[in-house]
Amino acid sequence: MRCESCGSPATTEIMFAADGGLVAVPKVQRKKIFCKYSKLSANACTDCGAVFHVRLEQPEKLKPFVDYSGSAR
Numbered sequence: 001m002r003c004e005s006c007g008s009p010a011t012t013e014i015m016f017a018a019d020g021g022l023v024a025v026p027k028v029q030r031k032k033i034f035c036k037y038s039k040l041s042a043n044a045c046t047d048c049g050a051v052f053h054v055r056l057e058q059p060e061k062l063k064p065f066v067d068y069s070g071s072a073r
């Protein structure tokens, strides 16, 4: 995958590691038990340092928390 910032092909897939992996927790769920979350992964450019294509590893886990009320406006 080419770097979105400088176009270099010298990129590598990365994980956000912090004591077992940094995870994305839905805001609405934050004060409850942390049972719904997804690990994050991304690609990093070894030339310019850009991190891009950040994504959820298990996007379906956060699906129940989507607020569709805002998209109708």
Ligand SMILES: [Zn+2]
Binding pocket: 003, 004, 005, 006, 007, 008, 045, 046, 047, 048, 049, 050
């Ligand atoms: Zn780059």
